[in-house]
Amino acid sequence: RLCGDVECPRSNACCSDAVHGPVCYFPQFYHCAVDRFTPYSQSLCARGDGSCATVCYDAKRYDCVGGQIKERIKQRSPFPFYPFKNSENYSPIIDAMPSMISEQKEMPNLYLLTCRYYIPQFKPHNRATDVPYMVKVLVAGAAGGIGQPLSLLLKQNLPAGSTLALFDVVNVIGVGEDLSHINTHVKLEVHLGDLKNPSNTTELDKATQNLDLAVIPAGVPRKPGMTRDDLFKVNAGIVKGLVESIAKNSPKALIAIITNPVNSTVPAAAEILKKAGVYDPKRLFGVSTLDIVRAQTFIGQLKGQNPAEVKVHVIGGHSPETMLPILSSVSGISFSEEETSSLSTKIKEAGTAVVNAKDGMGSATLSMAYAGARFALGLVKALNGESGIIEDSYVDTSSTDLGVSFLAVPVEFGKNGIEKIHPLPQMNESEKKQLAELIPIVQKNIDTGLEFAKSA
Numbered sequence: 001r002l003c004g005d006v007e008c009p010r011s012n013a014c015c016s017d018a019v020h021g022p023v024c025y026f027p028q029f030y031h032c033a034v035d036r037f038t039p040y041s042q043s044l045c046a047r048g049d050g051s052c053a054t055v056c057y058d059a060k061r062y063d064c065v066g067g068q069i070k071e072r073i074k075q076r077s078p079f080p081f082y083p084f085k086n087s088e089n090y091s092p093i094i095d096a097m098p099s100m101i102s103e104q105k106e107m108p109n110l111y112l113l114t115c116r117y118y119i120p121q122f123k124p125h126n127r128a129t130d131v132p133y134m135v136k137v138l139v140a141g142a143a144g145g146i147g148q149p150l151s152l153l154l155k156q157n158l159p160a161g162s163t164l165a166l167f168d169v170v171n172v173i174g175v176g177e178d179l180s181h182i183n184t185h186v187k188l189e190v191h192l193g194d195l196k197n198p199s200n201t202t203e204l205d206k207a208t209q210n211l212d213l214a215v216i217p218a219g220v221p222r223k224p225g226m227t228r229d230d231l232f233k234v235n236a237g238i239v240k241g242l243v244e245s246i247a248k249n250s251p252k253a254l255i256a257i258i259t260n261p262v263n264s265t266v267p268a269a270a271e272i273l274k275k276a277g278v279y280d281p282k283r284l285f286g287v288s289t290l291d292i293v294r295a296q297t298f299i300g301q302l303k304g305q306n307p308a309e310v311k312v313h314v315i316g317g318h319s320p321e322t323m324l325p326i327l328s329s330v331s332g333i334s335f336s337e338e339e340t341s342s343l344s345t346k347i348k349e350a351g352t353a354v355v356n357a358k359d360g361m362g363s364a365t366l367s368m369a370y371a372g373a374r375f376a377l378g379l380v381k382a383l384n385g386e387s388g389i390i391e392d393s394y395v396d397t398s399s400t401d402l403g404v405s406f407l408a409v410p411v412e413f414g415k416n417g418i419e420k421i422h423p424l425p426q427m428n429e430s431e432k433k434q435l436a437e438l439i440p441i442v443q444k445n446i447d448t449g450l451e452f453a454k455s456a
């Protein structure tokens with residue numbers, strides 16, 4: 001369809017943006033918001049955001065009042081003319097009579113005149129050929145405890161027109177049939193591998209054709225009493241077969257490895273890609289997002305804050321001995337020594353807590369699927385040109401001066417995978433000491449991965 005003088009791709013819609021003119025956009029991430037202030041005007045905003053005098057704003061936190069974006073008051077109002085409501089999201093602006101609004105304006109501390117400007121960061125995609133709007137994503141291990149809910153989240157949230165390829169060596173046909181009834185515009189490809197004869201890679205090779213991203217949660221999970229390292233022998237072999245096929249059929253694909261022990265499976269995958277002559281350190285990731293998700297949750301619970309808004313880094317590796325939550329630089333929150341110690345332990349041991357609670361029936365699956373989807377969808381957004389997406393991830397750090405070749409560090413995503421490895425967050429003396437102590441342990445885990453891949 002024509003949008004101004006360009007033709008939008010099939011999966012796009014067209015918005016007559018008041019500032020940029022007609023632009024093709026991606027309905028999965030954006031919407032054409034009717035302006036709250038300027039009649040008949042529209043702005044291309046992130047989904048869920050409103051438009052106020054042509055500026056996009058977070059409609060959950062702000063209101064458009066008289067053409068200005070004003071923070072909504074969440075607490076009970078101290079002013080007698082507002083009827084008290086018990087709802088947390090109660091906004092006096094919504095209920096106030098227009099005549100009251102001018103009175104409110106004169107109370108200087110009542111509203112913070114802040115707003116989020118999407119427009120300066122937003123790059124309008126007004127050429128149909130600019131960006132790969134549709135992607136092909138593989139979930140390898142799609143019938144497993146993580147694979148199933150992860151595939152569900154991707155079926156629900158991938159850009160319209162995308163393809164989700166499911167691969168497993170058991171049960172995947174049923175999982176695919178089930179997911180295929182979900183009414184999203186995401187095509188499914190379902191491939192059942194040959195469990196009895198792993199050297200028969202016919203289905204795997206079909207699954208790994210034309211990939212933009214491969215997410216790998218294939219492999220065995222822990223049982224109580226095991227460490228993640230105990231999984232290496234079995235899981236390294238599984239990762240090897242998958243990565244070899246990806247290297248052969250989609251050498252430019254991004255690869256996100258969930259399979260444990262991440263500290264070793266990722267360096268092993270790097271070596272396998274090197275052997276295949278296609279290794280690009282910018283395209284390989286170990287997924288440690290669950291550590292950040294947990295840190296956000298536990299901090300939010302402790303401090304009575306919305307976990308989704310807690311800004312915290314967890315660097316190092318994905319095991320209790322190598323994981324380092326940086327609690328000294330959580331923005332706007334401080335912790336006592338006792339809180340720091342108990343929170344750090346809780347974050348580091350969270351995986352084991354789930355393993356013990358599941359009592360032999362596996363490890364974290366639902367929270368991992370959530371974290372894996374956040375990570376994968378972040379990469380997909382970056383592939384589609386969105387900037388400023390940063391996650392801590394276990395990646396090749398040999399180009400940095402960290403003195404170790406893999407580490408979980410803050411990584412900014414881009415069109416080619418890693419756009420930039422950011423400097424480590426500010427650390428206090430204790431955290432710096434812990435970092436120095438964990439690096440040799442990570443190095444040992446890396447060596448395990450490299451040795452396996454070299455001799456395999």
Ligand SMILES: NC(=O)C1=CN([C@@H]2O[C@H](COP(=O)(O)OP(=O)(O)OC[C@H]3O[C@@H](n4cnc5c(N)ncnc54)[C@H](O)[C@@H]3O)[C@@H](O)[C@H]2O)C=CC1
Pocket residue numbers: 140141142143144145146147167168169170193217218219220221222231235238241242257258259260261262287288289290291318362363364365368
């Ligand atoms: N990075 C992280 O933060 C986390 C990592 N994990 C790890 O994720 C992995 C998967 O965990 P779950 O989903 O709970 O295990 P699961 O046993 O429920 O599922 C694993 C799936 O992998 C499949 N699989 C096995 N060999 C395969 C092959 N060659 N090709 C394709 N699929 C294959 C199995 O058939 C199964 O369906 C484990 O190694 C676990 O330790 C789990 C939680 C968090």
Ligand SMILES: O=C([O-])CC(=O)C(=O)O
Pocket residue numbers: 221222228260290318350351352354355363364
């Ligand atoms: O603990 C495990 O084995 C699974 C895992 O990595 C986690 O939940 O963080």
